[in-house]
Amino acid sequence: MSSKKEDLLRTSEALFYQNGFHAIGLKKIVGESNIAMMTLYNHFASKDELIMEVLNRRERQYMEQLNFAIAADPSERKKISESIYVRLARAHADWMNGRAARGCLFLRAKEEYGEDASHPIVQLVDGHKERLKAFIQSADSERTTSEVLQLCLLLEGATALAESEGPEIAARELIAITERLFADLQ
Known part of the structure; x- marks a missing residue:
């Protein structure tokens, strides 16, 4: 580039x-x-195209951070004391501490363009949220759809809370609740 x-x-x-x-x-x-x-x-070619590239770039960076957190070889994962979900929460917390004081850029885009569900930016945002769920599911295929949604809810909620409480507090609480809820998921 x-x-x-x-x-x-x-x-x-x-x-x-x-x-x-x-x-x-x-x-x-x-x-x-x-x-x-x-x-x-x-x-x-247009502002919308620029916005879509900004969002795609942000998604790549975010997913790289999450992927790095769970990148251990599957045979090595059993030796790691934290569950994959706790490691994902820690990676998300690190992301928030550097970038999330104003909430989720994807949801902000959907708020501004959401009146048209077929708008390419809205489709990109919806796709991002679906890809995140699929990534979490693939990171630990033994987890149920409900457990995947629960972790997504915690991640999204922490990002939203970072706007009012600050990223450090939201990150700390995200990790604490994820440890309580998912520590036994090895």
């Missing part, structure tokens, strides 16, 4: 996360990125 495109994506993500999607125009993004409008259009 070119450095200009990387700068553009990083700046766009920060601006969208801080201000919302509709509140930020392309002029603000190119100004903050210190690039020309033509450079933006060389990489993205």
Whole structure:
């Protein structure tokens, strides 16, 4: 990826996360990125396309963090004292401590574009939430659908709570409740 495109994506993500999607125009993004409008259009045909790439990039980074937390070889997992769910909660807590003071960027996107369920951004957000559930299920295929939803609820709730209580407190409580509920899931 070119450095200009990387700068553009990083700046766009920060601006969208801080201000919302509709509140930020392309002029603000190119100004903050210190690039020309033509450079933006060389990489993205529209603002929606830029938003979708920002969300896709964020999802890749988040999923890499979760994957790293459970990356131990399956035969080695039995030697790790924490359940996979607790390790996922710790990874999510680490993510929140660095990025979640303003809630979930995906849900913020859905709030702004949700009036049209067929909008590509809404579809991307819904797909992200489904991919997260599938990832958790594949991380521990012995867990029930209900257990997967319970962990997702804890992750999402902690992210939402980070807005009012702060990421550190939400992360601490996420780990504590996950340990209580899922510590025995080896």
